Amino acid sequence: MRLWHQTLITRLPRQQLLGQHRECCALRGKGWMKPHSTVNYVFQHPMEYLFQYHQLVIEEMEKRGYYVGPEWKRLHYRGKHLPETVELSSEHFTTSDPIYPEHTDTYLKECLDNLSQKGIFIDFPESHHSIDRDS
Incomplete structure (x- = not known):
């Protein structure tokens, strides 16, 4: 189980994206x-x-031509076997980028290392390592 660093989403191979x-x-x-x-x-x-x-x-899946059930685009949807949650609100959306503050440069490197151990090498120019929330 892992959420890849947000900046990697558009670069993930098919298997990792799905x-x-x-x-x-x-x-x-x-x-x-x-x-x-x-x-x-x-x-x-x-x-x-x-x-x-x-x-x-x-969004990335759809750009690549994959179909995603429209129910997953609803904020309150939690799956077929759970009721939709009414407590959720768009008021709690974050405007930070990346969404999770834990997605730091260190985490990005950890994700890239994890992918490389699987034989997946993503070209990620150093100039994109600009999150720098580690300090």
Whole structure:
């Protein structure tokens, strides 16, 4: 389980992008608040952040020609077996970029290292390492 650094979404290979969609669906559904070391930070923020992140994944999928069920574009949708959550509000959306403050340069490097261990090498120019929230 992992949410890739937000700036990698547009560069992810097919398998990782589709996996990211499944991960977002799971976290928005019954996986919400279920601890896992690589995604625990997600639960420290409103679920609306996850929705915003998921929409970036969905946009990239659609750009590549993949179909995404329209229900996942609804803020309150949490999956077939859960009621739609009424507490969620667009008032809790963040305007920070990246969405999650944990998506620092250090986390980006960690994600790139993880991908390279899988034999996936993403060309990510140093000039894009401008988040710099590590200091």
